[in-house]
Amino acid sequence: MNIFQLTPALSTGDAVSSDAIALEAVLRDMGCQDSMIYSPAIRGGIPGSIARDSSRGMPKLSADDICLYHLAIGGPVNQMFKEFPCRKVVIFHNITPAKFFEKYDRNSADLCRRGLREAADLASVTERAIAISRFDAQDLRRLGYTCPIDVVPILIPFDDYAQKPTESIVAEKGKKTTFLFTGRVAPNKCQGDLIEAFYYYKKNYNAASRLVIAGGYGSGDPYYRDLAGYRAALGLTEEDVVFTGHIAFPDLLAWYRCADVFLCLSEHEGFCVPLVEAMYFDLPVIAYDSSAVGETLSFGGLLLEDKNPLLVAGAMDRVVSDPKLRETLVACGRERLKDFDREIVAEKFRAVIRSLAG
């Protein structure tokens, strides 16, 4: 019996790929030395010892083998997975609802719609599912999955965060109050709402401040262009609201160390790894309670039910100017972080694998 993973794409820097690579290490520790990650789109930086291009052929599969498929979007890999003769386990990372992309990117909207249809189609062939959050598990049930579903959070490689951060960014700490959000520029992550709240914070509370949005975007991306236009319309400059674009890992580490508060107003997340990262770096977190955000953050930060920009700005000021609240939020974050300890999550995954292996 072989166990292997399948992903639509594999690259450094995205949550699905990071999870697959981390789980690969756990599988090999369990003795699955022949385990491999297969993907038709492997980008630079992934070692050949753990990943193979599935478009160059898959190994001969038997009915006993187990495929762990990271389902996150629509595409031909979903059909490929469905046709495998082996046992099938879906690891569900959630699929963003198409409505967020309708105005900006019809292709992405179509892919999301297709993804949901295909995810539902896989329900009948899936023996077991792993959801990275209870929110995702509920979505699987809504899609018609009747198989057992285990909730196993994303396995986060905290050891990587000990790497050296970019010093020039860290050196800026203290010069301006810095609010940070990390995540690619995408409509469901509502970077527009971040800019709006920041405008009122800067105007009503603290002019010596900035918002850093650390995440990739395309310069021709219509959503990014609207964000840049909105920033200008509010009279904010590129120094007030910083779009870093896709950044190297040391830069990302540096922004976490330089920032004062982590702010998230996203309306759809399957898990939201940046929340855990923020807690790891002892950043107090303010987040809007939507989708899986409330579940991931839980008591680890300030969870808002209302993202009225004036209220959010008030909360931003409160966290910055109240040392006791700040300390409490950091302490709550450290406590919540324990639930994502590598060994705890790895053991949940191992329990699922042991149960499958019989």
Added chain:
Amino acid sequence: MAATVNVEEIMNEIREDIQKKGYTKDQLSFEDFSAGATGLTRYGFDEKTALEILSDASRQWQLTSWKPLTGGRVKRFFKRCIRHCAYWLMDPVLMDQSNFNSSSVKMMDQFVSYVDLRNSETADMRKQISELQEEVNSLRKQLAEKA
């Protein structure tokens, strides 16, 4: 855990503070700012974007009432029955819409071709103007030397 945060209490205090200080919204929300915008037209014509949209529309113009049915066997059965009962109403409407979509895509293609044609003519005219300008400069120089 030693301490917790009373979020409700904090937010109530913030609301009171906002009211006391008279803070109000004085700008469009992001949603209002981007309402009705594609993120494209606001920033002027961009040929590459126009071609991408045309390519998308060329694949998306045709509508069909058939979609794969999801859910359990019983649910799919009832959905199939409803689809069977409604197709006589929906299909003619979708066909009319598809015909309109087809005409719209052809018109978009015509506009893009028109832009290409005009760009080509403009490039030719610019070249002619440049050549004429050189000739004028040369003639002025000759006149100046004779004078």
